[in-house]
Amino acid sequence: MGESALEKKLLLKKESAWTKFSEQERKMAFTMGDNYKVFLDAVKTEREAVKEIIKRAKAKGFEDIAKSKELSYGDKVYFVFKEKAVALIVIGKEGLETGLNVTGAHIDSPRLDLKPTPLYEDSSLALFKTRPYGGVKYYQWANVPLALHGVIVKKDGTKIDFVIGENEKDPVFVIGDLLPHLSRKQDAERKAKDTLKGEELNVIVGGIPIDDKDAKQKVKLAVMNILNTSHGLIEEDLASAEIEVVPATKAKDVGFDRSMIGSYGQDDRSCAFSQLNAIMGVQKPKRTCLALFVDKEEIGSTGNTGAQSFILENIVREIISRSKNKDYSAVKIALQNSKALSADVTAGVNPTFKDAHDEKNAIYIGHGIAIDPLVKTGASAEYLGEIRKLWNDKKVPWQIGELGKIDLGGGGTVAMFFSKYGLDIIDAGIPLISMHSPFEISSKADIFSAYKAYLVFLSS
Numbered sequence: 001m002g003e004s005a006l007e008k009k010l011l012l013k014k015e016s017a018w019t020k021f022s023e024q025e026r027k028m029a030f031t032m033g034d035n036y037k038v039f040l041d042a043v044k045t046e047r048e049a050v051k052e053i054i055k056r057a058k059a060k061g062f063e064d065i066a067k068s069k070e071l072s073y074g075d076k077v078y079f080v081f082k083e084k085a086v087a088l089i090v091i092g093k094e095g096l097e098t099g100l101n102v103t104g105a106h107i108d109s110p111r112l113d114l115k116p117t118p119l120y121e122d123s124s125l126a127l128f129k130t131r132p133y134g135g136v137k138y139y140q141w142a143n144v145p146l147a148l149h150g151v152i153v154k155k156d157g158t159k160i161d162f163v164i165g166e167n168e169k170d171p172v173f174v175i176g177d178l179l180p181h182l183s184r185k186q187d188a189e190r191k192a193k194d195t196l197k198g199e200e201l202n203v204i205v206g207g208i209p210i211d212d213k214d215a216k217q218k219v220k221l222a223v224m225n226i227l228n229t230s231h232g233l234i235e236e237d238l239a240s241a242e243i244e245v246v247p248a249t250k251a252k253d254v255g256f257d258r259s260m261i262g263s264y265g266q267d268d269r270s271c272a273f274s275q276l277n278a279i280m281g282v283q284k285p286k287r288t289c290l291a292l293f294v295d296k297e298e299i300g301s302t303g304n305t306g307a308q309s310f311i312l313e314n315i316v317r318e319i320i321s322r323s324k325n326k327d328y329s330a331v332k333i334a335l336q337n338s339k340a341l342s343a344d345v346t347a348g349v350n351p352t353f354k355d356a357h358d359e360k361n362a363i364y365i366g367h368g369i370a371i372d373p374l375v376k377t378g379a380s381a382e383y384l385g386e387i388r389k390l391w392n393d394k395k396v397p398w399q400i401g402e403l404g405k406i407d408l409g410g411g412g413t414v415a416m417f418f419s420k421y422g423l424d425i426i427d428a429g430i431p432l433i434s435m436h437s438p439f440e441i442s443s444k445a446d447i448f449s450a451y452k453a454y455l456v457f458l459s460s
């Protein structure tokens with residue numbers, strides 16, 4: 001039995017986006033999913049995301065705004081900031097003072113960072129001390145093959161890229177766990193969240209002592225010696241470094257039907273990928289389009305590359321400085337008249353833990369891009385109405401709901417920092433299962449829906 005005519009007319013239906021897609025759209029969702037896996041494997045840090053985004057944008061005709069003279073209708077440029085944040089811009093027909101269409105995603109993900117002096121020796125092993133970045137359930141990071149990604153500025157001031165653990169023949173690193181045979185005390189005394197404690201996130205990195213009879217810490221010295229031979233490093237170099245410890249695993253299809261993707265870093269690189277594809281598809285828009293990729297969301301959007309900085313203002317100022325009409329007083333007016341989507345992930349229902357959600361307002365993976373209207377900013381009925389009409393008219397599968405039950409916690413997004421300009425903004429992003437884990441799960445239907453949603457929004 002299907003639904004009654006009156007039900008169809010009056011009631012909001014929650015259904016899979018897959019059933020709404022045409023055969024052609026299904027194919028596109030799968031093709032985009034393959035491309036997304038390539039993106040995820042290439043991008044495990046915010047710096048790598050910036051590089052990959054610029055590489056892809058350049059191939060679609062975007063040029064460095066720093067090198068462009070005067071901008072005109074239809075021009076495509078990118079703005080890069082400190083190698084950790086980037087914006088893609090397509091100049092619209094209307095003047096900036098009428099506002100921009102902005103989407104904002106973040107390209108940092110939860111991870112472990114090496115401490116300033118990470119290397120030590122214990123029980124004939126060499127290890128790295130780490131510090132969690134963002135919301136990390138510590139125990140999830142034990143027994144997972146780990147890679148090291150980052151940059152190091154050496155004693156002489158030269159900067160090197162440092163990546164180990166991704167190539168087939170590379171070694172990986174690991175945080176050791178306690179075997180079940182000996183964990184009776186741990187089981188009895190620790191709550192789940194303390195199964196592994198912050199100071200126990202120690203990564204094993206070596207085990208052969210150096211052949212140097214006078215050396216005290218022979219295994220530590222041996223590891224340092226390897227790093228000196230391969231990269232010319234001394235221990236002090238690690239003090240001026242940003243080394244991120246991330247899962248060494250690759251993105252994979254999930255399910256017999258291959259409808260999902262499992263990978264590290266999908267918060268928020270899933271929305272970053274969808275918004276990247278969207279802005280690359282924008283042609284001669286009415287309003288100037290801006291896709292912003294920022295850093296530091298996972299630790300509160302702080303820092304000079306996060307959404308709390310003046311990056312949005314600075315980008316608009318940069319556009320004005322290359323426009324015919326150099327009216328810098330227009331920056332705040334332009335932002336106030338802008339419309340924005342905060343492209344950030346949300347929690348999809350995990351059937352095993354349904355209890356964490358209000359079922360009547362839950363979000364499901366595979367049901368399309370998810371609007372969460374109330375996250376910290378409280379979107380207006382007018383703006384919600386506008387976005388809803390736009391997506392309905394263009395047949396974008398979307399859903400609306402909330403991250404989880406009121407009393408269980410919650411999260412913030414870049415929306416709360418951009419809304420201070422007075423622009424309209426709502427959170428609209430891709431739902432994930434196992435968010436913040438080393439292997440988060442998304443649906444290809446949602447990656448594709450988000451791409452379509454951002455594209456019609458930017459082009460509107």
Ligand SMILES: [Zn+2]
Nearest residue numbers: 267268298436
């Ligand atoms: Zn997050």
